[in-house]
Each structure stands twice: as structure tokens, then as C-alpha cells.
């Protein structure tokens with residue numbers, strides 16, 4: 001059976017499904033190639049002296065790992081020259097990076113978390129790259145940070161790479177969710193799963209339980225019911241997983257179902273959540289909904305939220321639709337969506 005490569009898949013999406021333009025096809029190929037380069041650096045680990053701290057903090061005030069900086073550089077350099085992008089935004093950069101004047105500017109905006117879960121790198125746990133693609137607004141204005149402030153429903157493509165036992169790229173261009181595995185010998189991404197679908201029900205939940213005492217009542221109610229198992233209101237036992245690498249947790253959910261929660265908590269009450277809307281929650285919500293799942297901030301579909309800041313944070317509840325709807329229902333019982 002001949003294997004379908006990412007290039008062939010994208011050509012078919014452009015030609016048959018007319019789901020993407022040639023420029024978007026180029027953009028996705030360039031990002032996928034950058035993820036291969038990141039995979040090489042992540043894979044070398046201690047052998048290449050790329051572990052540990054970079055010595056600075058990112059815009060979030062978090063200590064940057066060397067691989068955070070390397071991964072960001074790889075994505076920036078890969079995407080500057082192609083003529084497909086007007087600008088880029090990254091978790092690792094304070095503001096947007098416009099395509100330099102020496103290159104043609106394109107109609108797309110690329111956002112990324114170059115290495116999500118990087119706190120896991122030094123202990124050799126799976127990490128990943130998350131990316132989201134928007135169109136530059138056709139408003140006659142020069143590209144600016146405001147150009148990026150679009151709801152997640154405006155995304156034209158989204159995906160992630162997981163640097164794990166195998167290296168996989170999971171992608172949607174709005175026609176379902178598809179998984180490609182890196183063939184290291186050929187250096188090509190090979191389609192290994194089409195139309196991933198998240199089961200509506202699940203027995204597996206993912207949350208950082210150490211924050212239990214800080215959660216709002218709807219989350220504590222929901223998790224208490226899961227922990228009560230077959231003797232409680234749910235009438236069945238549940239299992240828990242928490243990799244503390246969103247890409248790895250979401251990939252598990254896209255592969256076999258589950259619910260992932262990073263809700264608001266009282267540790268920093270002014271923050272709606274820990275995760276970032278534009279380049280973590282939005283791309284993951286697009287993928288999850290394309291796979292038949294659901295994604296809310298506890299009240300509202302994440303893809304409907306109107307961003308006001310590039311690096312704004314959001315509460316995230318995503319995965320198996322029936323469980324997400326239950327938790328969201330508990331929130332809206334207490335306080336209707338704002």
C-alpha cells in the first residue's frame with residue numbers, strides 16, 4: 001500500500017478539497033519542516049548541550065529553556081523568506097515579528113508555542129510545538145498586533161508536533177484531523193491516521209490535582225464525582241492522567257478520548273487560567289472540535305472568545321463532548337456565561 005506523505009495530502013487538500021491555497025500549503029510544509037529540525041534538536045538532548053535554562057525569562061516571566069530559544073529561532077528563520085506570511089507571533093516573543101522588508105509579505109499570520117511543556121525537557125518527557133494560522137485582515141492597514149486579535153473560529157489551519165517515542169504531526173485545515181508520523185530514514189511525514197475522532201464519553205480525565213483546593217466549586221464538584229467512582233453519582237470508575245505537557249495530554253485525548261482541564265484557580269485570581277488563548281487553547285480547540293469533541297473556558301466555546309491581548313490567558317476544558325458539556329453545565333448553573 002503506497003504511503004501518503006504530508007506533501008501529497010496537502011496537494012490533494014488544495015486540488016480536490018479546495019480547502020487550502022498554494023500559499024497555505026507552502027506555510028504548512030515550512031512549519032512541518034521546522035518541526036523536523038526541532039525534533040532533531042530535542043532528540044539530541046544532553047549530547048548537544050541543549051538542555052537546561054537559557055538564562056533569561058520569556059514574556060510570561062517564565063525561565064526560558066535553551067530549547068525554547070532554539071525552537072523559536074528555527075520557526076522564525078524557516079518562515080521569514082517564503083512570502084506566505086505577513087507576520088508571526090510566539091509565546092517566546094513580547095510582540096509580533098513582521099516579515100522583513102527584504103522578503104515579500106503574504107496574507108497569513110502564524111502563531112506558535114515553539115516548545116510547549118518545556119519544563120519536561122530535562123526529565124525526558126514528551127514535549128511539542130503548537131501552531132495556529134489566521135488570515136491577515138483585508139482592511140488595508142499595515143499588519144500589527146491588532147491583526148492577530150481574531151477569535152479562534154477564524155483559524156484556517158492548526159496543528160501540533162509531539163516529540164515523543166515517535167514524532168507525530170497532527171493537523172487540521174478544517175476538513176477533519178489527520179496524523180502524520182515522521183519517517184526518520186526518509187525524512188518525510190507519512191499519513192498514519194485520518195479523521196481522528198474523539199469518543200463522546202470517556203473514563204479518563206486530565207487535571208493537575210495538586211490545585212484542588214484552589215478550584216472554583218463547579219470544577220471541585222465535577223472532580224469529586226469522578227473520584228467517587230462507581231459508588232458515586234457517575235456510577236462508574238474513572239482513571240487519571242497528567243503529563244503536564246498539553247501537547248501530550250491533548251494527543252492522548254485525540255487518540256483515545258478523555259477530558260483535559262486547566263481551569264481558573266484562586267492562586268492568581270486575576271488570571272482567567274494558565275494556558276494562552278491564541279497559540280495554545282485556540283489551535284487545540286480547533287483540532288478537538290474538528291475531531292467531534294468540545295472545548296470551552298467553562299462557560300463559552302473557546303473558538304468564540306474575542307481576544308484583547310496577544311498573550312492573554314484562558315481557562316481550558318476540552319475533549320470528550322459529553323464530559324465537557326457536563327462541566328460547562330455545572331459552571332453555567334452557578335454563574336451564566338458573561
Ligand code: P6P
Nearest residue numbers: 116117118119208244245246247
Ligand atoms: P502545571 C506546560 O508548562 C503547560 O503550559 C502545558 O503544556 C501544561 O498542560 C501545563 O502548563 C502544566 O501546568 O501547572 O501542571 O505544571
